[in-house]
Amino acid sequence: MLDRCDRVQIAVHDAAKAAQRYRRLLGCETARHDHSRRLGAKRTILAVGESEFELCEPDGGGVTQEFLARRGEGLMTAGYCTADLDGMVKRWEGLGIPYELDGEQLYLGPDVTFGLPIVISQSTYRKRVGPVSFLYETTNTLISDWRRVAAVYAGLFGLDPSRFSAIGSERFGYIGTLTLFDPPNRLDRIELSQVTDNVHPMGRFAHKHGDSLYMCYVEVHDWPDLRGRLLEANARYTPRGSDPVTEPDGGWVHPRELHGLLLGVSRTGVAWEWSGREDLVPAA
Numbered sequence: 001m002l003d004r005c006d007r008v009q010i011a012v013h014d015a016a017k018a019a020q021r022y023r024r025l026l027g028c029e030t031a032r033h034d035h036s037r038r039l040g041a042k043r044t045i046l047a048v049g050e051s052e053f054e055l056c057e058p059d060g061g062g063v064t065q066e067f068l069a070r071r072g073e074g075l076m077t078a079g080y081c082t083a084d085l086d087g088m089v090k091r092w093e094g095l096g097i098p099y100e101l102d103g104e105q106l107y108l109g110p111d112v113t114f115g116l117p118i119v120i121s122q123s124t125y126r127k128r129v130g131p132v133s134f135l136y137e138t139t140n141t142l143i144s145d146w147r148r149v150a151a152v153y154a155g156l157f158g159l160d161p162s163r164f165s166a167i168g169s170e171r172f173g174y175i176g177t178l179t180l181f182d183p184p185n186r187l188d189r190i191e192l193s194q195v196t197d198n199v200h201p202m203g204r205f206a207h208k209h210g211d212s213l214y215m216c217y218v219e220v221h222d223w224p225d226l227r228g229r230l231l232e233a234n235a236r237y238t239p240r241g242s243d244p245v246t247e248p249d250g251g252w253v254h255p256r257e258l259h260g261l262l263l264g265v266s267r268t269g270v271a272w273e274w275s276g277r278e279d280l281v282p283a284a
Helices: 015-026 063-071 085-095 146-157 201-209 223-232 270-274
Strands: 004-011 029-036 041-048 051-058 074-082 100-102 105-108 118-122 132-142 165-169 174-178 189-195 212-220 237-239 250-253 263-267
Touching: 004 063, 004 118, 004 132, 015 029, 015 041, 015 051, 015 223, 051 063, 051 074, 051 132, 063 074, 074 085, 074 132, 074 212, 085 105, 085 118, 085 146, 132 146, 132 174, 132 201, 146 174, 146 189, 189 201, 201 212, 212 223, 223 263, 263 270
Parallel strands: 004 051, 074 118, 132 189, 212 263
Antiparallel strands: 004 074, 029 041, 041 051, 100 105, 105 118, 132 212, 165 174, 174 189, 237 250, 250 263
16 A cells, blocks of 8 residues: 655754755755644755655654654654555554544554654655655664564555565675565665664664664665765765765765765665666666
């Protein structure tokens, strides 16, 4: 029932300041401003490719202020979309799953989804903005058994486990699966990464925070432009290869550059290399 990764919500102290930084590094644009009762926040909503990043600035007590007090600025909520919000509600009610409706968005708390706060929106078409194509992954880092989590998510969101793709990395210290929604048509998925140690950054994060939301990934159709933005701003990023100036495929933008958001970036199609469809990777 999930169509794609749609948005993320990021807790920030000053949304105007954060938006300026995001525009500079990602080439995005401000789409609109609004307020969320559930989050207790003023929102500056950025158009990032076909997706949206919600910069949430607290306007009193509530979820956003509590997150900032506990964790500081950073990635607060993973967002997906569906063409059938009513069907999603009926599915959850049939399973006895508690949820909250705020405006036109549905929320699941981290106690339901293994530390992964989730917001579900109605699927809609958006014009692509900037060098980013779309958000395609949010990472649920785990102490829990990834197999159990995958089974729960399949039931909650109507996903087909036969489409999932096993993953593992000695470089980053995890094992797990990608809960791909619609391969090979789209990359969209929730990454379930069960850490294998407490030495690598992901492992240290998981052992500190438990099951939780860790990072997200975007695909870019103009990686040279985005790479140039990072280099021009002297922003800290780790290339997939060895040379940040000539790196052809993408990398990871350090959280300090985007107000606490760890952001993975990959050029068009290259993520199929680790998503079970190497034949779909285009030449650099």
